Amino acid sequence: MSYTTTTVDSDDGMHSSIHNESPASDNIGNGCRSRGKGSVLKKGPWTSTEDGILIDYVKKHGEGNWNAVQKHTSLARCGKSCRLRWANHLRPNLKKGAFSQEEEQLIVEMHAKMGNKWAQMAEHLPGRTDNEIKNYWNTRIKRRQRAGLPLYPPEIHVEDFQWSEEYTKSNIIRVERRRHQDFLQLGNSKANVLFDDLNFAASLLPAASDLSDLVACNMLGTGPSSSRYESYMPPILPSPKQIWESGSRFPMCSSNIKHEFQYPEHFQSTASQKTPRSCSISPCDVDHPPYGNQQSSDMMMIPDSHTVMYGMLPTSKPSFGAVKLELPSFQYSETSAFDQWKTTPSPDSPPHSDLLDSVDAYIQSPPSSQVEESDCFSSCDTGLLDMLLHEAKIKTSAKHSLLMSSPKKSFSSTTCTTNVTQNVPRGGTLIKSGEYEDSQKDLTRSEITIPMQLSAGGISSAFAGNVVKTEEFDQVWEPKRIDTTRPDVLLASSWLDQGCFGIVRDTSSMSDALALLLGGDDTGNSYVTVGSSSGQTPRGVGSCGWTNMPPVWSL
DNA sequence: AACTACTTCAACCGCACGTAC
């Protein structure tokens, strides 16, 4: 937008800008434009004089007809600006100052009920404006995220709130329409988001199980990017039961996150009673029911940056289907759910410093011994990589008769629970949450680290920085070594080699991994050993976006 | 004191919707 800006000294000493709106910014139909006689509309902070004029006008003419203000007064403000000023600052009975505890509580409850419906919330908070509430909420999100606190306190059961069918339906339509539009113009840079979305959707929806593959192929080489997918989730989520029954879709996602990130009982306790529509469940959760603790839905998680953790929900429509996850500008994704993990100590987790030390040390000098049998190589949000690995998994698991129909048994012998950790975007600090004690004593667990730098986009936060740490093999254990015969290990290590940390190294392992993954090892046992990348080279933390991904999709 | 990083919040923007013509 191009404005001719003139700085003037206002009566109260403030500098304000006067903008001559260019034709391009004329905002046709918006009611915020110059009216006739080429009048100059002022923008920026209001002066007390302007306030006085507006107050005067409203006294005489009442609220409304805001565009007439400019006509009938000397105020060079557009109607919109007047309305906003009046509504947010000048109208009587406005409450100023910090929100009281009661108000805060009410906001939280209302947000849980209605999402980002600031205006509706404001109706229930006399003297407060939607803008105020919105700002408060955004600030709150940041604050709580920083503190590792759940967005909603445990006593707020978001999933208890009902949403009308009409609302849900309309949003589904909207989402679908936008998805279609965006799909047509989807580009490479943000395609990852779609991958992730679709991956998740496909994972949850039997009918869409192949969607990600299909789209992945179709998307290659397409044009401009779209960021919209960062804000959307699949419109439909199945019931926990469905998810569980489709557990085979997540053979690599056997994380035991909830075990590692305990949450107050009263919060968990309600979970099992929730209706399917009441919660969003990550694929990572599907493995839990058989493990006993009824926790399948208590920790609401959504892959990608809008992950819900410990009752932390996206800022809007916290309902069935998570129809549209609207995020404020700062994009929670920057830290995303992992921030919750990294900062929310579980009863078993050590102080962060310990974690940081140990993990940082690992990054600096990753001992090969820690990279182990990676049957459990898993991540909830690894998206594209998950898809790849999933393929390999399917092949091997089929051979190994890892039937999800008997998950408890199969997992106990062949897989493991998973700690998911993340390196923090800034400074490459890696913070690990989880069962520290176990990790201390159980030196034989495996760990594959894929640190990456988060970017602004959603997927990168969903994918990037995941340190996939597999652990807790029940009994079966292997000597410490890197299993370079495994495609997933190869893939991971190769990926690291390919510039994930700004160091381009041997690329042969990638080819090997892909050969194994795609070429097929029907037995699942005859992987060719390729010792190209052991991951022992010290790595700096660099950026590794989807653009750095090995070109597997072109194969 | 100067600089930087971060936070807060007022204001702007684009969009959607309703209504008048």
Place this chain on the structure above:
DNA sequence: CGTACGTGCGGTTGAAGTAGT
């Protein structure tokens, strides 16, 4: 019915303030 206009809403921006170094 189509268009213009007015209004409201939610997302985003950027200046001012604050804290840290």
